[in-house]
Structures are given as C-alpha cells and as structure tokens.
Amino acid sequence: MSLDPAVAGFLSALRSAGAPPGFAGTPAEMRERMRAAIEGNWDPARFAPVGSVDDVAVAGLRLKVVRPVADGREPVPTVLYFHPGGFITGSTHLMQDVARRLSYDLGACVVSVGYRLAPENPFPAAVRDAAAALRWVHESIGDLGGDPARVGLAGESSGANLAAVTALRARGEGLPVAGQLLASPVTNLAARYPSVDQNADGYFLTRDDLDVIRTLYLGGDEALAADPRVSPALAPDLSGAAPAVVGVAGFDPLRDDGTVYAARLLEAGVPTALRVYPGLIHPFFGMPGLSPAADAAVSELTGLLGDLLG
Numbered sequence: 001m002s003l004d005p006a007v008a009g010f011l012s013a014l015r016s017a018g019a020p021p022g023f024a025g026t027p028a029e030m031r032e033r034m035r036a037a038i039e040g041n042w043d044p045a046r047f048a049p050v051g052s053v054d055d056v057a058v059a060g061l062r063l064k065v066v067r068p069v070a071d072g073r074e075p076v077p078t079v080l081y082f083h084p085g086g087f088i089t090g091s092t093h094l095m096q097d098v099a100r101r102l103s104y105d106l107g108a109c110v111v112s113v114g115y116r117l118a119p120e121n122p123f124p125a126a127v128r129d130a131a132a133a134l135r136w137v138h139e140s141i142g143d144l145g146g147d148p149a150r151v152g153l154a155g156e157s158s159g160a161n162l163a164a165v166t167a168l169r170a171r172g173e174g175l176p177v178a179g180q181l182l183a184s185p186v187t188n189l190a191a192r193y194p195s196v197d198q199n200a201d202g203y204f205l206t207r208d209d210l211d212v213i214r215t216l217y218l219g220g221d222e223a224l225a226a227d228p229r230v231s232p233a234l235a236p237d238l239s240g241a242a243p244a245v246v247g248v249a250g251f252d253p254l255r256d257d258g259t260v261y262a263a264r265l266l267e268a269g270v271p272t273a274l275r276v277y278p279g280l281i282h283p284f285f286g287m288p289g290l291s292p293a294a295d296a297a298v299s300e301l302t303g304l305l306g307d308l309l310g
Contacts, residue, residue, distance in 0.1 A: 050100050051068050080110075082160070122217055
C-alpha cells in the first residue's frame with residue numbers, strides 16, 4: 001500500500017512549511033488554522049451549482065440549508081450533513097463546498113448542522129443538537145420540498161460519529177432514516193486499533209490529535225468514552241439502524257475504527273457497503289480537490305448514498 005502521489009505531495013508540502021498538527025495549541029488557534037487553510041484555498045467559482053443557500057436559526061440550532069436547482073422533480077431527498085473537525089473546529093460556513101456538492105450530486109436538499117463545539121460545549125451538546133436537527137428536518141420536510149421516507153444522514157470524522165449516533169437514536173424515536181454515509185468515522189473512543197499506531201504521525205491526522213480530541217470532547221471524563229452516544233460501536237444492539245455506506249482511507253489512524261464498525265453493522269443485519277481507499281488520508285471526503293482519487297472516492301460514496309435514498 002502506497003500513498004496516492006498527489007496526497008504524498010500535499011503532505012511533503014506541509015512538512016516543508018513546518019505546519020503544526022491540526023489539533024496543536026488552543027481551540028482558538030486550531031479554529032483559526034482551519035479557517036485560514038480552507039478559505040485560503042477556496043475558489044467559489046468551482047463550487048457546485050445549487051438553487052439556493054440559506055442560513056436558518058431555529059430553537060438554538062444553526063443550520064445552512066442548501067437546495068438543489070429546481071427541475072420539477074419534487075419531492076427531493078433530504079440529507080442532514082454533519083461537518084468534521086474533531087468536535088472542536090469546523091462550521092457550516094467552512095464546509096459549504098461539501099454541502100453544495102452533496103446537494104448537486106444527489107439532487108437533494110442538504111441541511112448542514114452547526115452543532116455546538118467542545119471544549120466550551122462538551123458531550124452531550126453536539127449529540128443533542130444533532131438529534132434536534134433531525135427532528136426539525138422531519139417537522140419541516142414539506143417546506144424543504146422533501147419526502148419523509150427519503151431522509152439521509154452524512155458526515156465525516158466527528159461528523160460521521162454524530163451521523164452514526166443520530167441514526168441509532170432515530171431508530172429508537174421512530175424517525176425514518178433511509179441511509180447513512182459515514183466517511184472516516186470515529187465510532188469507538190474507548191478503543192485503540194492498530195491503525196492508530198501504524199498511521200500515528202505524518203498523515204495529517206495524528207495519534208496525538210486523537211488524544212486531544214477525546215479529552216476536550218469528553219470534558220476530561222475518560223469514562224464517558226464507553227457511552228454509546230459517544231462510541232456508537234459500543235451500543236449493545238445495532239440492528240434496525242439505517243442502511244450504511246462507510247468509507248475509510250488506508251493512511252488514516254481511524255481506518256480500523258470505520259472497518260470494525262462496518263463489520264458490526266453487517267453482523268447486526270444492517271445492509272452496509274464498505275469502501276477502502278488505500279492511498280488516501282483523513283479527511284479525504286472533505287478534500288476532493290486533493291487528488292483525482294479523492295474526488296472519485298467522494299463520487300462513489302455519494303452515489304451509494306443516493307442509491308439508498310432512491
């Protein structure tokens with residue numbers, strides 16, 4: 001297994017520039033580095049075309065609603081999207097290109113969730129926001145031009161964790177979810193799989209980053225890592241969860257986490273498609289411009305979610 005050449009060049013450039021790990025320093029410094037890195041490389045002219053983008057605030061929730069170009073084919077699928085950032089960084093603004101692409105590729109209304117961030121708002125704040133967002137989507141499905149039977153969840157990294165947790169909660173609350181897309185998910189904060197040490201450093205997300213994320217998200221209470229609302233892989237029963245699409249990268253410390261969760265879903269009888277992208281890194285789903293291989297991976301995973309949404 002070898003790194004994709006474009007990915008290798010990206011990592012080499014980071015090393016040459018002396019870039020610090022993503023989760024080094026204070027939360028404010030982490031957030032500023034992410035903002036500068038993303039906005040500094042934006043080309044809005046290359047954003048996928050959509051019908052409209054609206055910021056919505058309701059009951060404490062901050063949502064960005066991205067609607068597809070109208071083509072007369074309503075109702076459309078609706079996807080609730082949770083951004084990455086280790087529960088500490090990221091926003092609907094910074095990840096709007098991902099939401100736009102999902103909307104364009106799926107012909108869907110995408111609701112991007114600005115959940116509360118740690119350490120100011122540690123677990124369970126983000127989980128509660130995610131659940132409230134799904135309830136809002138179902139309550140507002142007519143206004144969104146959607147179909148309650150074609151609601152999906154999508155996320156990457158920490159966002160994939162929230163998607164997985166929300167899928168299990170939706171099962172318990174009787175809220176229909178047609179499919180969940182989990183890219184580079186973290187699903188077991190109580191485990192340390194071999195890939196964490198194999199890809200500990202030098203591949204963008206580091207082992208030390210994961211330690212920082214766990215500490216800040218849990219508010220320093222390590223015992224919370226065993227809570228299924230933190231680690232959905234530890235839920236005693238995964239049966240009845242929404243069909244899943246799981247994508248993992250070969251050089252990601254979280255590679256084994258996603259692979260094990262996909263296996264657990266399959267063992268529970270949940271239809272699950274696992275895709276492994278050997279030459280990619282974390283978080284490939286949010287960086288399709290990094291390489292043609294990353295772009296193809298995004299297209300494949302999004303297409304598989306589209307199949308579930310009908």
